[in-house]
Amino acid sequence: MSKRITSQDVADLAGVSRTTVSFVLNNDQRFSIRPETAEKVRSAARQLGYYPNASARALASNQTKNIGLIISRGPQYVASDTFLPQIISGLLDALKQNSQGLLLEWVEPGQQLQTYLELTRAHHIDGLILMTPRLDDPGLKALEEADIPVVLMGTIPGSSLHSVDVDNLAAAETAVSHLIGLGHRRIACITNAATPYTSANQRLDGYKLALQKAGIAFDPQLVREADFDTQSGYKQMCSLLESDQDFSAVFVASDNVAVGAYSAIREAGLSIPEDISVVGFDDIPLASFICPTLTSVAVSGQEIAVESYNLLNRLMRGDLPESRSVILPTRLIPRQSSREIGRRAKKGSEKKSAQFVSCVNN
């Protein structure tokens, strides 16, 4: 292992002091350095392959140049989260432009407080983004009092933390209204997750609101609660099908979960959308490729990520935005999985056309 190269080495080679090296390499405008001196320094640094030590820099400047992303979910749910890559991709892209790093962490229910304190107080990071927070998260107050900025990806009513989220309620209402507009009246609902996750709550509320506006009574028997992954969607759809409830459409508050529902519906010998219309949520890349293509609410994970980062960045710079929360728009993308009630295809011909129509037009 070769000797570590420090700024002193650069200073020596350039024939200046360490301070000058620091000024030059950090482009510190408050001090004027003669151009030829600056060039000498830069050349020396290049020649030696000098890279300032991150820890030392962080210690001296009190800035780690890292931000943290906490996923509040167990690893088994992280593994099948098709939405996560979009978030990460958006964040990494934004971070790279500011040459900051991303420190990733997950936290299981029950250990939030410890994790948050450790992460914020030990100053591993300059700012924190908390993904899919739970209503019952006991560590949230700690974050409100943390000495670094925090942005929630999601909504916690009553929290003083800044947040970025899509308008889950409106989006869900639109989705369900779409089904109602197609003539459906008995519409089941499978949530994306358990109710401590606010997105699940809000989407369920949107479902109820749409029913109410259309004068349809809410029937709790038509509601099931999934758990992020496809398997849970399969199970809950089976549960709906096995109940003697009658319904012609289902609103599934997550595409991931909806794929499981597809599977259960087919297994029961039913067809989408002839027997049951399905509307999903998230518009994952696969939504336009599965068969039948899935009507869904488009949510851009990358956009959420970028907005969260921008908000966090403003907070880190100390400029407080006027509003505590950013709400991003969504739009419904109708595809093959939803159609008018009762329009059963004639066996053979129409079914074929439905199945073979282009699967990639969104």
Added chain:
Amino acid sequence: MSKRITSQDVADLAGVSRTTVSFVLNNDQRFSIRPETAEKVRSAARQLGYYPNASARALASNQTKNIGLIISRGPQYVASDTFLPQIISGLLDALKQNSQGLLLEWVEPGQQLQTYLELTRAHHIDGLILMTPRLDDPGLKALEEADIPVVLMGTIPGSSLHSVDVDNLAAAETAVSHLIGLGHRRIACITNAATPYTSANQRLDGYKLALQKAGIAFDPQLVREADFDTQSGYKQMCSLLESDQDFSAVFVASDNVAVGAYSAIREAGLSIPEDISVVGFDDIPLASFICPTLTSVAVSGQEIAVESYNLLNRLMRGDLPESRSVILPTRLIPRQSSREIGRRAKKGSEKKSAQFVSCVNN
């Protein structure tokens, strides 16, 4: 912002020196501390809510307690990577047990060297895992000479770096042999990515090897190159279908890509597996839920992650493993998408049974 709490504060409150505090909190066995003193220190730390500053600790101990994961791909490909969450999940799980952190980064072709140097020389991290490295990565030699341990997730022939990978060649051979065993002779191939990615190369080689062993001539006209995502799978499958080549099966070296191929096949008015059998690779969670369920090669991203981490950890502890590379096993999971050639279902009955059979048995 409240005054930051340092180990000196803890020492003062406990009535001991800072050194003692450090010994106690780090459980340093080389020095004996009277139990009551230790308790006094711990109690003081608890009372003050003391968390050692990460940067200071890193600077003094020369250990950041972070490892880096570099994804060598552009952000647009990261976003749709359904495999990434498994990797991350596996890593985070393993890391948490050692209370280490994960620093995530992506790197675009052309900027590898800079990124690697910055990350390793600036000592942001104690060790590095490089995901899906490219054969033509100009920064690899720099990693070989880096002053921190490096593990490749993937294979680079001739590199002196340690690596973890699945046996892509054998797996692909098994998959294609499975098709050959079903009577297929004209078998197309869509790679998972461009050839600078070794996994794509190796899987293609496995395809060729299986053909060769069965005495089937390799026909380059039957090969297409996809690009990680579903869209590219759709395009390449279209290209195959539009060519006047004749084939009864296709080996798609990535489930993600295979979903796109599904879509193209349906759009062409053909059926899986009646007209074309499909075998995928990766066994993503959705493979057993799409219709028809996808025959695939099971690869556990979490296992790859954990093995990579274990290997890296050994390197960080300085104990060199006997072998440079860890090769993980795979297994073929036959599902509905592959069947004997020519067994066209009778319209109606058998088709129905194929479509409606349970979609969740793997």
Added chain:
DNA sequence: TAATAAAACTAACGCGCGTTAATAGTTAGC
């Protein structure tokens, strides 16, 4: 009791860098 060993604790330095306050050098004004 004195001599010695072991246990318990601490003073002080260094990790590498940012930054302030002070110093040397240079130009402009009269």
Added chain:
DNA sequence: GCTAACTATTAACGCGCGTTAGTTTTATTA
């Protein structure tokens, strides 16, 4: 030619902690 006003540079301190070498206290032995 001398002060004033910059400009260019540096010495030196501090960030908070790990750790070595050394000091004090307690236990053990002769």
